[in-house]
Amino acid sequence: MADLTTKFASLTLKNPVTTASGTFGYGLEYANFYDLQKLGAVIVKGIKSTPSDGNKMPRVCEVAGGMINAIGLQGPGVDAFLHGDHYLPALKKTGATVIVNMWGTSVGEYADVAARFDAENDGIAALEVNISCPNVKAGGAAFGTDVKLAGEVISAVRRAVKKLPVIVKLSPNVTDITEFARVAEAEGADAISLINTLSAMAIDIEKRRPRIANVTGGLSGACVKPVAVRMVYQCHKAVKLPILGMGGITCGADAVEFLLAGATAVSVGTANFVDPYAPLKVIDFLNDYLDRHHFKSVSEIVGALEL
Amino acid sequence: MAQAIIQENSILHGDYRKIVFAVPEMANTAKAGQFVHVRIDERLDHMLRRPFSIHDTDPAKGTLTVVYKIVGAGTHILAEKTPGECCDLLGPLGTTFTPCADDVVPVAVAGGYGSAATFLLTRECKQKVVLLIGARTQSELVLDDAYRACGCDVRVATDDGSCGVKGRVTALIAPLLAENPGKKFFFYGCGPLPMLLALAKTLRELGLDGELSMDEIMCCGVGACFGCVVKVNDPASPQKWHYERSCVDGPVFPLEKIYLEH
């Protein structure tokens, strides 16, 4: 059996397979299905400073090969996540490697939340910073689609965090994602993850209404994979930072595509909704694939695309 | 999660179908109000699971029955499945209806396929269930016969008056109370959201208690995505409500939690 151990920034993961933020709750929702220690890491749903309600219903709809969601980042806030019964304290007990996904509505809030997690980091392996969120002060434009704002957020988080590795999660809703990867590198991020969901919309023609209450939402699932693989490939060429690749991974073969394109590790997202065991199936496939191609360790196929 | 073998997939009437799954591990544990989350298609086009109330179980035979209405792509695909084929089921999921005490009369109030969700109460409650069932028209009534076959008192309301009382199902409540002075009742509601909200309002006005099963769009079915939330009363919050997930905190909610202005 090949070695799946994955060095990702300063982390050593058991394997390169993680669960994408927002698709795996706070981990415990899936603890009844299998031992969460089998995963490279569990990435929890995005947390901000205070509790947030999220958007109106309907929040999700299915489209060919995927889904659109506008959950609106409903969450318990930092305090409840760190100390509440159903969150980090319980997740820690499972022995899972935990990466906390976080967000804010201002540069200051990003820095504050990051500092809190860095200070109370027991049981947290890394921070994943979701910059695809609306900037309330700047009329709601996403931080992650404006290079200057993205730079400010990343720099503020970097200065606020002393211990935890910082993974910056990039938005695909930009013309050139490598600009954002370069900013992340320049501002001192330890890694990047991509892609977040693609801005999308679907219409119920009988009701002549948008299919989700927020009108637009984020597209995810199998249909986004080719876009995601392309972006991972471009970022891998543009920067030296390790990449956590995701977007439409539904099986092990999909994950191998991301690794070959240059991702060091991967996240399984929407596929969890279809098959809770999807991440474990990806791990099994990786083992088989590496053996079949006579690789000794998974690191050998990272960026090993032949042109 | 289990692979369930389809034993039967038959027409009840119109667009309503009854599907029987051989899935012993779920047949033994399922309770009234719970649902199964069905992976209808292995292909990627309609990959998300669909939730269906558990209509009935037979632990001895190891079977679980769902009654569904063909409304869209997923239920169309389900209707084409034949006995011997497999479906991947998650379940039983969600909160349960609480069987009422022996001296209390259980009253199921159902709209559309809602009568499927309350049927297991006929097995779980000591007293005979009263079914108040509403539909647009007679051909949209589902499972009223199954309740009658169990000896239940079945009362019907249709919007067009084609069967039973002309009007809404909630109009059947007052006469039931008037006929049975001194009796204690507990209500179990399941149906479309507007019907449930009207039911909640009526029950509160009459000082009655019960539980309602909320029908919201679902995605993961296990509490992970927050795609299925409903508003529940929260006196402590400034807006007086907060969201809970209908798949794990529900689908069955106590009447006092239901927030009326959805």
Ligand SMILES: Cc1cc2nc3c(=O)[nH]c(=O)nc-3n(C[C@H](O)[C@H](O)[C@H](O)COP(=O)(O)OP(=O)(O)OC[C@H]3O[C@@H](n4cnc5c(N)ncnc54)[C@H](O)[C@@H]3O)c2cc1C
């Ligand atoms: C707890 C619960 C119990 C249910 N029990 C039954 C039952 O016993 N019998 C029955 O016929 N139907 C039941 N439903 C509704 C059933 O899930 C939908 O009718 C079905 O998902 C429609 O799928 P579709 O692909 O045919 O329709 P489409 O409209 O094409 O579905 C598109 C998407 O919307 C979702 N969706 C659409 N309508 C609903 C709805 N009302 N509730 C939840 N998701 C929806 C689907 O899951 C799918 O993701 C129940 C729903 C819930 C939440």
Ligand SMILES: Cc1cc2nc3c(=O)[nH]c(=O)nc-3n(C[C@H](O)[C@H](O)[C@H](O)COP(=O)(O)O)c2cc1C
């Ligand atoms: C329902 C849902 C909720 C999500 N919530 C978050 C979130 O809170 N934070 C975040 O950074 N990404 C969130 N995402 C994006 C995913 O983490 C992931 O980047 C994206 O879905 C692409 O992967 P996939 O196609 O495998 O799902 C969410 C995605 C979905 C489908």
Ligand code: FES
């Ligand atoms: S369906 Fe995902 S949280 Fe309820």
